[in-house]
Amino acid sequence: MSGTIFGYFEAPEDKTPTFDPGLCVPCPFCLQAVANGSIKTISLMPIGGSRSYFYRAHKSCYEQASSEDVTKIESSLIDTPEC
Incomplete structure (x- = not known):
């Protein structure tokens, strides 16, 4: 699932994501399209x-x-190595 739901910014100063999976991806909890409902965006910065x-x-x-x-x-x- 990680390749389909996660977007990322290549650099901290970037204003636009390098990759944005969009809103047609599934909610990772209920597996229904994220676009169908109130959306929360969660940010992660792996150490290092x-x-x-x-x-x-x-x-x-x-x-x-x-x-x-x-x-x-x-x-x-x-836990997935960066490519």
């Missing part, structure tokens, strides 16, 4: 990483998710 990442989820799904579910999704990115 060169890219700043983000993903989008339905706000209600993110707020109701367990910390284990959030960790599992974010770890799928953090």
Whole structure:
């Protein structure tokens, strides 16, 4: 899933993402299109990483998710080597 839901900025000063997966991607929690609902954007910066990442989820799904579910999704990115 990490290749489909995560967008990123190549450099901290970038205003536009290098890659933006758009709004037709699935919410990582309910697997329905993110565009169908109130959206929350979550930003991640891996320690020692060169890219700043983000993903989008339905706000209600993110707020109701367990910390284990959030960790599992974010770890799928953090634990994947940069290409």
